[in-house]
Amino acid sequence: MQSKYEIYSDIKEKLSGLTYKGIDLCGPASAILANIIFSKRSDRKKYRSAIKLLWREPKHTYRSEITGNIVTWNTTRIDHKKNAEQITKTISGREAKFKLIHIPNIQSDYKNRISLKIFFEAFKITRSIRVTKSHFLYVLAAITYTIRQYDSLTKYRIPEKIDILIAYNSSNIPECFLTTLCKSYKIPTFSIQHALYQDYKKEVPLDVINYENVTAETLLVWSAFCRNQILDFYNRENRTPNFKMPVAGYLKKTKLSTCRSAHNRNNSQILCLLPRDEIDSSISLLEILKSFHPSQKFIIRFHPVSNIAKIVSDKLPDNFTIDTSDSLDTTLEKYEISLAVGFNTTSIFDVLLYDIPCAIYDAPDCTIKPTGIPVFKTLKELSTTLSEKHSNLSAAEYILGANISKYTEIVHLNPTTDKSN
Structure with a gap:
């Protein structure tokens, strides 16, 4: 067929x-x-x-x-x-x-x-x-x-x-x-x-x-x-x-040199950036995040046209916050993020402009995993990435054409x- x-x-x-x-x-x-x-x-x-x-x-x-x-x-x-x-x-x-x-x-x-x-x-x-x-x-x-x-x-x-x-x-x-x-x-x-x-x-x-x-x-x-x-x-x-x-x-004017000190790296909030269509894999990623200790805080940002009701059918745990900002820039200015996770969305690479580390969820339908960006499938692998706190300024230039x-x-x-x- x-x-x-x-x-x-x-x-x-x-x-x-x-x-x-x-x-x-x-x-x-x-x-x-x-x-x-x-x-x-x-x-x-x-x-x-x-x-x-x-x-x-x-x-x-x-x-x-x-x-x-x-x-x-x-x-x-x-x-x-x-x-x-x-x-x-x-x-x-x-x-x-x-x-x-x-x-x-x-x-x-x-x-x-x-x-x-x-x-x-x-x-x-x-x-x-x-x-x-x-x-x-x-x-x-x-x-x-x-x-x-x-x-x-x-x-x-x-x-x-x-x-x-x-x-x-x-x-x-x-x-x-x-x-x-x-x-x-x-x-x-x-x-x-x-x-x-x-x-x-x-x-x-x-x-x-x-x-x-x-x-x-x-x-x-x-x-x-x-x-x-x-x-x-x-x-x-x-x-x-x-x-x-x-x-x-890149279309955005953000300068990498001015973003390095924009966020407190000791803050443990994780930003989850979900794609437009991959419903099952988005649910799987959220399940991994729910396995963290309740003290770990998460900010969940959905794609502007995704079907949220299909991804989140029940109430999320208290340590999860759904982001409703008009733009990712506003989100990154509003919250202090130590790591961004996600897949199949440009936003996962946008955070690099703020010198915020990111990691890609290796879902079955993940379409791109550029060299130099950490990849995870399990809670253990994500925890390791979080502790390492990669800096991806060079990746922003390589992938996005920053600067x-x-x-x-x-x-x-x-x-x-x-x-x-």
């Missing part, structure tokens, strides 16, 4: 090379398909969502704001919005100001209007690539909607108003449509790494499209480590990235032409 990624990848290969009026269809249509195929909804609901796309015409309510140098963002997560604001501020200078523009979700920014001409054009394209019957509607909807995006963006002459476009995530909807069209207009296009991009050697999640489906000309990666993770994926897939990958550094900031240089002065640099 094919995995979701294999189904997605097979369809994308068939879409490769398809164009509409000379504009690539594969990238944006693949983004739509990825969100449908990886969805946990029932097939009936997936089909219903696909059908709705057949007659949706984008409104582009943001179009009056578009002019000059643009940074686009979509996600409602507070931490990502702060990142988008930070990058906009970082690259704006006297000679080139950038504006941050919110791109609404495709489920909200539309009007219903059928176009038989576009529908039949998309139907011919879909039929020509011979997808299976079970996926035909998905592909038809993806191509139809992508064409409608291109036609409406062109009608409103939106690309013509843009000098430079930086998309917070050019790999996914809704930003992929504008990025692809701008790229066809020879407008400089960039995409920002917004999480720890890693090579998934086991089950491949939806997150892979963050670097597998880049529609911008350049992906601004955090570090050489992240770039190598991406290259490892492409090498295993026998593919070559069709975008440049200069190392631009590197080349965004302005790359975007304005000397964009690299070497896809491996």
Whole structure:
């Protein structure tokens, strides 16, 4: 039985090379398909969502704001919005100001209007690539909607108003449509790494499209480590990235040299950072922490979109506190942490910026264990790590690209032409 990624990848290969009026269809249509195929909804609901796309015409309510140098963002997560604001501020200078523009979700920014001409054009394209019957509607909807995006963006002459476009995530909807069209207009296009991009050697999640489906000309990666993770994926897939990958550094401005004395290392609180989807392993990690002596205090921070009720069904012990801070930065300022533990979340490496040691829980579905970061499976192994109190400042530079900031240089002065640099 094919995995979701294999189904997605097979369809994308068939879409490769398809164009509409000379504009690539594969990238944006693949983004739509990825969100449908990886969805946990029932097939009936997936089909219903696909059908709705057949007659949706984008409104582009943001179009009056578009002019000059643009940074686009979509996600409602507070931490990502702060990142988008930070990058906009970082690259704006006297000679080139950038504006941050919110791109609404495709489920909200539309009007219903059928176009038989576009529908039949998309139907011919879909039929020509011979997808299976079970996926035909998905592909038809993806191509139809992508064409409608291109036609409406062109009608409103939106690309013509843009000098430079930086998309917070050019790999996914809704930003992929504008990025692809701008790229066809020879407008400089960039995409920002917004999480720890890693090579998934086991089950491949939806997150892979963050670097597998880049529609911008350049992906601004955090570090050489992240770039190598991406290259490892492409090498295993026998593919070559069709975008440049200069190392631009981490998005956050935290300076390692100022964080060393930010926390009292004699304090014994442990911060537990849980991932988005791995429910069973998150429960297992909490069980290990519950085995500590009751005097040991824990701060539990859940992923912003995780299902907390499935992870914690009963009341936690009195020595456990659930963190409700808006951002990890606020959490680290609020509590004094001696060690952070977790897995499959960028946050576990963010603490390194504060010179707070971290350790990775070696769960069966743990996807990344970088060299130099302690790993544990049992209470005994975690207790040993806690007593050793590693300092991971060098790891922050290696993994996250801390203390590197080349965004302005790359975007304005000397964009690299070497896809491996």
